[in-house]
Amino acid sequence: MSSILIIEQILNGLQFGVMLFLMAAGLTLIFGVMGLINLAHGSLYMVGAFAAAAVAGVTGSFLLALVAALAAAALAGAIVEMVVIRRLYNAPHLDQVLATFALILIFSEGTRWVFGSFPLFLDIPDALSGPVTLPGGIEYPLYRLTLIGIGLAVAVGLWALIERTRLGIQIRAGENDREMIAALGVDISKLYTLVFALGAALAGLAGALVGAIQSVQVGMGEPVLILAFVVIVIGGIGSVRGAFIGALLVGLTDTLGGVFLPELFKLFMDNGAAQKSGSALASMGIYVLMGLVLIWRPTGLFGARA
Template sequence: MSFILVAEQILNGLQFGVMLFLMAAGLTLIFGVMGLINLAHGSLYMVGAFAAAAVAGATGSFLLGLVAALTAAAVAGAIIEVAVIRRLYKADHLDQVLATFALILIFSEGTRWAFGSFPLFLDIPDWLSGPVSLPGGIQYPLYRLALIGAGLAVAAGLWLLIERTRIGIQIRAGENDREMIAALGVDISRLYTLVFALGAALAGLAGALVGAIQSVQVGMGEPVLILAFVVIVIGGIGSIKGAFVGALLVGLTDTLGGIFLPELLKLVTDPSTASTVGASVASMAIYILMSIVLILRPTGLFGSTA
């Protein structure tokens, strides 16, 4: 196995991880601050992808497509928070699951009605297309490198927002004691709407960025949502740092597992069956990782023990 192949797969894992972080960060913010299980988060990912594909296709501008994705997802998030989610904060988790699952169906059928059942395609802009030469003779797609850079930039910006701004202080306080900050005069309803819209915007951005390397279609957010839940379980519910570390672990495990496990199995089993068995084990690798983390740290890597 060559160095170039391993390096490319590590970069692929990082790219996958930072995109998962954009999904998981919004999800962990919403659950940490509001205590809400939001199954419709994947639908907001889909909304962002469709908005980006539609606007970029109509205008020819990829950047306008990204702006449209952020705007559409944030607005959709704010609307459903005010219209639906706000009524669920005091409900038990089963009611939250049922209500947000209904939102998945509504978004899926609404998107199919608006755009049809056929997938859309979002083209990579010319200024981000083609490979770039990296040290060691590695030729890697410029767009995927840009995704890694964009994800890291968003992670840094989100950390600054949470840790260094007044609204970040309110978000962290709302996570720990919402009754107290309400008593101190903070408009908790407005804070919840802002957090939900922020989480939705992050999901929409992830959908738009990934939409350029895969087809944009109805239901594309649900598989990513499952992985995002795995990320926040590994990293610790409510922790942005945990979501970042967990996302990188999941991205690298999923990508490298599919490469290395079949090769390792060839050393101990029949090579003719190693690829099939290795692919099956690789598909379970992230869940094995999650199980190990939960055995060692039931609250996740950075979860609160309080």
């Protein structure tokens, strides 16, 4: 197996990981600050993808499509928080799960009503199409490299927001003692709406970026949501740093396992059986990783110890 293939798959894993981080970061912020289990987070990913595809189809501008994805997902998140989620903060987790599952159905049917059942397609902009030559003569798609760069930039920006700004202080305080910051004069309702909209915007951005390399269709957010939950369990609930590390681990494990495990199985069986067995084992890899992490540290890599 060539070193070029290995490097290409590592880059693919990094690209997948940083896109998962955009989903998981918003999810872990919402759970950490509000204590809310939000199953509808994947629907906000879908909203961003559809908004981007629709605006790009009308204007032909990929940049405007990204802006539309951020705005649409943030607006949808803010409305959902004010209309539905605000009534669930003191409810049992089962009620939160049922209510946000109902939101999945509403978003799915509403999207199908507006855009139809057929998938939409978002073209990669001309400036980012084609391959770029990396050191060692490796050709890799420029758009996927751009996704890695955007994901890393968002991670740095999110870290700066949480660690270096007044809003970040309020978010971190809200994770530890929401009653105290409310007593100190912070409008907790506005803070919750802002955090929910920020998490929704990150999910919408991920949907728009990924929408250019796969079709945009109803229900596209749910498989990504499952992986995002795995990410925050591995990284530690409420930890943005944990979400970033966990997302990279999941991305690399899923991508490298899917490529190299079938090759390993070919040493012991025919190609067809090797591909089937290797792919099946690779799909289990991230859950095995999650299990090993939880055995070692039940609160996740960067979660607070009990």
